[in-house]
Amino acid sequence: MMIVLFGPPGSGKGTQAKKLAEKYTIPHVSTGDILRENLKHQTALGLEAKKYMDRGELVPDEVLDGVIKDRLAQPDCDSGCILDGYPRTIPQAEALDAIMNELGKTLDVVVNIEVPDAEVLKRISGRRMCACGASYHIHFNPPNQEGICDLCNRPLYQREDDKETAVMNRIAVYKKQSQPLIEYYRRKGVLVTVDGTAEIQEVFEEIAAALDSLQAT
Numbered sequence: 547m548m549i550v551l552f553g554p555p556g557s558g559k560g561t562q563a564k565k566l567a568e569k570y571t572i573p574h575v576s577t578g579d580i581l582r583e584n585l586k587h588q589t590a591l592g593l594e595a596k597k598y599m600d601r602g603e604l605v606p607d608e609v610l611d612g613v614i615k616d617r618l619a620q621p622d623c624d625s626g627c628i629l630d631g632y633p634r635t636i637p638q639a640e641a642l643d644a645i646m647n648e649l650g651k652t653l654d655v656v657v658n659i660e661v662p663d664a665e666v667l668k669r670i671s672g673r674r675m676c677a678c679g680a681s682y683h684i685h686f687n688p689p690n691q692e693g694i695c696d697l698c699n700r701p702l703y704q705r706e707d708d709k710e711t712a713v714m715n716r717i718a719v720y721k722k723q724s725q726p727l728i729e730y731y732r733r734k735g736v737l738v739t740v741d742g743t744a745e746i747q748e749v750f751e752e753i754a755a756a757l758d759s760l761q762a763t
């Protein structure tokens with residue numbers, strides 16, 4: 547199953563993608579994670595992306611298209627994957643259509659996770675990350691021991707772009723460049739909208755129920 551998780555920054559895409567990847571045993575493909583991994587290893591891609599990420603802007607479409615094409619062509623994506631953070635613009639959605647055509651895949655569903663701005667701000671400001679990819683929230687999803695990852699015991703940190711200045715810009719960028727995708731996918735008949743304000747487990751169950759009913763048809 548090819549699934550796109552869509553929603554504003556902080557809506558819970560990464561959190562839900564990890565749980566869905568486990569349930570459906572398909573890979574979680576996060577462009578944000580791929581870019582941060584490249585940044586950590588100082589690759590040309592990472593250094594190019596950094597300029598945009600630090601300001602809360604989108605990395606240019608052409609850069610992302612190559613990244614996604616390579617990733618989706620890998621054999622672990624043969625029976626599908628969960629795309630988190632891609633596509634984020636209409637040109638990216640068009641590129642994804644072309645890439646999937648070329649690879650003989652079809653997009654089954656786009657899950658639109660709706661969360662209002664005020665909630666998004668609370669989530670982003672309390673988000674804490676681990677180098678292993680796990681993410682937590684200081685109030686809504688705290689680790690067992692403050693500041694320490696449950697999975698690998700390493701110290702948690704706050705993403706650079708989760709600090710005040712970049713956040714407002716990321717929300718504005720989402721509205722201007724990403725929100726038009728909702729209509730794009732609604733027209734294609736693949737959009738499912740869920741209420742992202744419920745608790746993590748409830749949102750997960752709502753998404754899983756929607757995916758299961760698709761699989762059953």
Ligand code: ADP
Pocket residue numbers: 554555556559560577578579581598599600602603604605606610630631632633634638707716
């Ligand atoms: P969030 O889930 O909080 O929105 P991500 O980890 O998905 O954050 O993305 C972090 C940053 O990486 C974005 O602000 C943007 O600069 C860059 N990025 C990630 N995915 C894309 C994409 N599909 N197109 C352009 N830029 C992207």
Ligand code: ADP
Pocket residue numbers: 553554555556557558559560561562669670672673674681682683684686687742743744745746747749
């Ligand atoms: P995204 O990938 O869309 O940017 P994340 O999955 O990283 O979002 O979630 C953003 C923050 O909100 C994290 O700190 C996460 O623990 C927390 N969070 C995710 N889903 C919920 C939820 N349903 N209720 C409360 N907090 C949540």
Ligand code: ZN
Pocket residue numbers: 676677678679680695696697698699700
């Ligand atoms: Zn960890």
